Amino acid sequence: MITDDRYRTLLIDGKTYSGNSFRKPCGGLLSPDAQKAFAEFDLTLPKDILVDPQIFSVRTIDLRTRSERHYQRFYMNLDRHKFDMWLKSLVPEKVEKFCGKCRSVTQRPDGTFRLVCKGNGGAEEVFTADRIIGADGANSIVRKFLYPQKKIRRYTAIQQWFPEENAKPFYSCIFDPETSDCCSWSISKDNIFIFGGAFAPYKCRENFEAQKKRLENFGFVFGKPLKTEACMVLRPESPFDICTGRNGAFLIGEAAGLISPSSLEGISFAVNSARILSEVLNGNASDPNRAYSARIIPMRIKILSKVMKCPFMYDPFLRSLVMKSGIESIKVTK
Ligand SMILES: Cc1cc2nc3c(=O)[nH]c(=O)nc-3n(C[C@H](O)[C@H](O)[C@H](O)COP(=O)(O)OP(=O)(O)OC[C@H]3O[C@@H](n4cnc5c(N)ncnc54)[C@H](O)[C@@H]3O)c2cc1C
Known part of the structure; x- marks a missing residue:
């Protein structure tokens, strides 16, 4: 949070509780790293953000080898939109708010930024700022402006919601190299069964449907979806994919490329990078861009460690060895 009185801060965000508001498609699982990030703010989570059931393990399925393992997990299962709205409610009163979307970003010769925005009601507004922070996720307009070539x-990522009906709720992680070189997941939330996956953009919908078909042999019953949602998700391949901003513009969270390429966990990276940037901007760094970039190095190293973990999860041969070995798996008695 930017608390320094040197700044007048404007938050541009269009999310509301209304039915037609943007809702981030997300697994809505708060990892131990994200829980720690909130603990460091001395924050506690209101219980109406949690959903039923809470989970203790993930059923990991490799469709290629038809093998399965269970692994213990310590996630909290959340309603992602309620979680986002709760975070928004924590924004201090003195921060001005514009409910809408930024349409374009340009930088003037004097270094200030010009943001053309459209309010949720349709009216256009133009704002000028000395500094901007792109916290605008995978499809960041600020990142595209700063790094058009990068x-x-x-x-x-495609997710579908189904009525749970009589199936026993479970959380699963699915690997199917025939349809995706990333992963898919299923999760239950308040009697809704959500199935989603990350697919290379070309023929993503066909591959999603083909994977659903293949999962029917594993006891998945899909039926008619209540809702289909999709969005872009980034998957860095190296710490050099992380861009922290320049010339008075900053990127945090997924806009910076900060997301785990192994698990697609991104909430902890978003919270931690926001905290680091606020510390830099509230301080007296002569070059805040350089100071922020330096403070992000541990997160780059963390991304590198996740990149190195990827072959053990995503290379079909190594994954089958890991799953066969049973390392870290748990035995589940039904
Ligand atoms: C399907 C899926 C499942 C995932 N599951 C998990 C999970 O279970 N746990 C986990 O930790 N991570 C998960 N992730 C990753 C996680 O959702 C993101 O990494 C994380 O939300 C990034 O936070 P952020 O604040 O950087 O961006 P976002 O959460 O994407 O937020 C960006 C915000 O910016 C707003 N915005 C975007 N463009 C503009 C604009 N032009 N003008 C104004 N506002 C704008 C959007 O409305 C949005 O509210 C998942 C991702 C996907 C796609």
Whole structure:
């Protein structure tokens, strides 16, 4: 949070409780790293953000080898939109708020930024700022403005919601190299069964449907979806994919490319990078861009460690060895 009185801060965000508000498609699982990030703010989570059931393990399925293992997990199962709205409610009163979307970013010769925005009601507004922070996720308009040439690996994440009916709720992680070189997941939330996966953009919908078909042999019953949602998700391949911003513009969270390429866990990276940037901007660094970039180095190293973990999860041969070995798996008695 930027608390320094040197700044007048404007938050541009269109999320509301209304039915047609943008809702981030997400697994809504708060990892231990994210829980720690909130603990460091001395924050506690209101219970109406949690959903039923809470989970203790993940059923990992490799469709290629038809093998399965269970692994213990310590996630909290959340309603992602309620979680986002709770976070928004924590924004201090003195921060001005504009409910809408930023359409374009430009930088003037004097170094200030010009943001053309459209309010949720349709009216256009133009804002000028000395500094901007892109916290605008995988499809960041600020990142595109700052680094138009820079490519980062991206996937299309597709999720469908189904009535749970009589199935026993479970959390699963699915690997199916025939349809995706990333992973898929299923999770239950308040009697809704959610199935989603990350797919290379080309033929993503076909591959999603093909994977659903293949999962029917594993006892998955899908039926007619209540809702289908999709968005982009980034998957960095190296610490150099992380871009922290320049010339008075900063990137945090997934806009910076900060997301685990192994698990697609991104909430802890978003919270931690926001905290680091606020510390830099509230301090007296002569070059805040350089100071922020330096403070992000441990997160780059963490991304590197996740990149190195990827072959053991995503290379079909290594994954089958890991799953066969049973290392860290738990025995589940039904
Ligand atoms: C399907 C899926 C499942 C996932 N599951 C998990 C999970 O279970 N646990 C986990 O930790 N991570 C998960 N992730 C990753 C996680 O959702 C993101 O990494 C994390 O939300 C990033 O936070 P952020 O604040 O950087 O961006 P976001 O959460 O994407 O937030 C960006 C915000 O910016 C707003 N915005 C975007 N563009 C504009 C604009 N032009 N003008 C104004 N506002 C704008 C959006 O409305 C949005 O509210 C998942 C990702 C996907 C796609």
